Amino acid sequence: MADSHQTTDASEPTRLKRGFFQTLELDTRLLGMIAAFLLIAIVFNILTGGRFLTPRNVFNLTIQTVSVAIMATGMVFVIVNRHIDLSVGALLGTVSAIMAMTQTNILPNMLGLELGSPLIAPIAIFVGLIAGVVIGSFHGWLIGYLTIPAFIVTLGGLFVWRNVAWHLTKGQTIGPLDGNFVSLGGIDGTLGETGSWILAVIAAAFILYLFFNARRKKVAHGFPVKPMWAEVLIAGIALVAIFGFVWTLNSYQVPVRRLARMFEARGEVMPEGYTEGYGVPFSVLLLIAVATVMTIIAQQTRLGRYIFATGGNPEAAMLSGINTRLLTVKIFAIVGFLCALSAVVASARQNFHSNDIGTLDELRVIAAAVIGGTALSGGIGTIYGAILGALIMQSLQSGMAMVGVDAPYQNIVVGIVLVFAVYIDIIYRKRTGD
């Protein structure tokens, strides 16, 4: 590369000779992951005789992915910054225990809040988020200011928080949880068909705005832009994906008996022949919100810029006046916050807190981030990649379960896929020189 800059500079004006994918300016890694996901979906759909891509299974797959995906977005920051967090599953367990105790014992019994009060869920979640941020910040402080390696701090954290959860609950399962709280778990809280369509329209409008705005800014500064057909094609694919996803989730019908009970509960009689689809679960809304905010942090804020800069060259970041110690605290505080959110989703999905909740999640979360293209050497990683990584892993596991592969064999396959995915990524980076 040393003396190649003349030729590369000179080749800039010859934009005509670019290939189809170069013109689209899409991240080829993203394309690869989407292709891998589609391949998995199609293969399992064939193997299961069409059961894999039913609305019901897509719905289940989606809500099973949320908890790991939320934490994986935080893991991206940690790994990009050249750290690791082995404690996310254990932290999830402790926060889940705290929230379960808050809503079933502390609030109703000690503070006299009536069971079923609309205040219970928000207060329990707030307490959980505070606990997550405090514990995460403490990890960050140990790593950033006391310079104990993240591997050790979070390995210790894994032992500590897994068993603090056990201590808090005396090893008992706590449930059932508050009704409003449980609506964040998946099937017990969805937008319904109309709400989901409205969401799809809002999402589509937002995507179009992003495309339009990015192009307008480039034109305003006189930077080169993609040809119009490329923009239209990419935006079109995005819109089809959004509406297709919502249509699929809307096609998953709520059982008639359950609908009848819902009408009964409101003191009404269900009209003859009434049907309703589940639509988009609240937990998926939460994931979309997390993904959006985390992407904005990564790409559009100083905090995100500093996380990536420090991952790319810690010394350069320090010499640029970036407080890398405080940065470490902030990153682990974010992870703590996200673990708490995942704790909400995970415990709400099963409607109780159990002793083993989140067990081995740390490995799933790290694997999701790494399959999603996050480099363990630091400086490289994307939020959407981590979410796709989580989805790919969950698809593999559910697909194998549907085909009848026993859990231990599933884990063997997932392990092999993880190693293989990273190898593919290494080859890809060598080729592209990233």
Add this chain to the structure above:
Amino acid sequence: MVDRSGIPLCELRDMQKAFGGIRAVDHVSMDLFPGEVVGVLGHNGAGKSVLMKMLSGAYERDGGQILINGEEADINNPREARKYNIETIYQTLALADNLDASSNLFLGRELVTGLGLVNDPKMEAETRKIMARLNPNFRRYSTPVAGLSGGQRQSVAIARAVYFNAKILIMDEPTAALGVEETAMVAELIHELKKQGIGIFLIDHDIHQVKNLCDRASVMKNGRLVGTVEVDKVTEDDILGMIILGKNPGEIAA
């Protein structure tokens, strides 16, 4: 000729820094006037880089004073040094390889929009302006700097120092990794910056280059200052004698 009758732009007084038992910088004083280039010379391990890193805030000093325009400056970290318009081009360039040129140029000083988000288009436009002056052939604005050639990386590092209106510039072996043509470009830039009244501390091993570019040379050996000479009044051998033997011109014969 540089006018050295007024107040120095930058004065380092009695600077000290030790690492464990080793005195890396041992009571060293230097000064720098507007429009002047002072060469900071010495063997590896003589303490030049450590001295300069105390000025740029990368190291906290154990003792001594930094005076900017005659007033004591409180510099304990890179952020504070930047407040005094002290900019540094490090030998390692200190670039984040995974970020593009404009993200590196503005690292730690990002331009933001009204919402507090980083304004990438604006930063890229500014980067294009400064690069048009420093390296007119440069086109690779959306590539991570890891993919740039040595000369291109160097020009990004220089652009970062020049863009923010440095008054005092520290250059740590700016041409060590460069070819002939690029070295000439850096020399030309140094002349231009001199004319603007910027003071430059130049760490360099190339005696010939020091004779060409510097007004004075301060030589260090084993953490101590050997002496400061006006390069026009001494020979290259005199300077080499200071570096190697640690003796000022005239002392050697005696």
